[in-house]
Amino acid sequence: MSEPLKTRREREKQARYDTILDAAERVFSEKGYERTSMDDIARTASLSRALLYVYFKDKAAIQRGIMLRAGHSLFRRFEEAKQTADTGLAQIRAMGESYYRFYLEEPDYFSALTTASTAMAEADESQAEEMLCSKSDLMELMVEAIELGLRDGTMNRDRIIDPVQTALYLRGALHGAILLCQSEMSEGNPAFPAESLILHTMDMLTSSISA
DSSP states (O other): OOHHHHHHHHHHHHHHHHHHHHHHHHHHHHHOTTTOOHHHHHHHHTOOHHHHHHHOSSHHHHHHHHHHHHHHHHHHHHHHHHTTOSSHHHHHHHHHHHHHHHHHHOHHHHHHHHTHHHHHTTSOHHHHHHHHHHHHHHHHHHHHHHHHHHHHTSBOTTTOSOHHHHHHHHHHHHHHHHHHHHHHHHTTOTTSOHHHHHHHHHHHHHHHHBO
C-alpha cells in the first residue's frame, strides 16, 4: 500500500471514529446513557449498525472512548493553565482553577471521568492502556508543578514528603468539593455557595503546602 493511500485511509478511519463519538455524545446527552441503544448511535452518525460494530464492540466501549476524549480535554486545560504561571505553587493553583472550569464548561466530560476508574476494569487491553496513560499524563503535570515548587521555594519541604501523594491529595480534595457542589445543586439548592466553597477549598489546599 502506498504511503499516501495508507495515510488517507487512516484519516478516514479516524474521522469515522470521531463521528461515532460525536453522535454518541449527542444521544447520551439527549436520552441518557441507559436509554440509548447502538441503533440510536448508528442513526445519529448516519452509519450502518454493522459498521458501528467494526469500531466499537458495544455501548460501553463507546462510552470509554468518550472518557478518553474527556481526559485529553482536561490534559490540554492543565497544560495551558500550567503555562500561565512561573512558580510551582502558582501552577498548582492555576490547574485547580482549570479543573473547576472543566466541571462548569464540560459537565458531561467531568461526569465521564468521574466514572472512568470503574469503566477501566471492563475495558479491553488497548482502551485500558490508553485510559491509564491519560490518567498518568494528568498526574505528571501536577507532580512536575509540585517538584518545581519544592525547587523554587514556594512549597513546604517539611509537609511534602512525596510529590505523587501530594498530587493525589490535592486532586482528590478538590474533586470531592466539586462533587459536593454538584450534589447540592442537583438537589435544588441554588443558594448553595458553590463558587465560594471551591475558592475556599483551593485557598486551604494551597496554604497547606505553601512555604
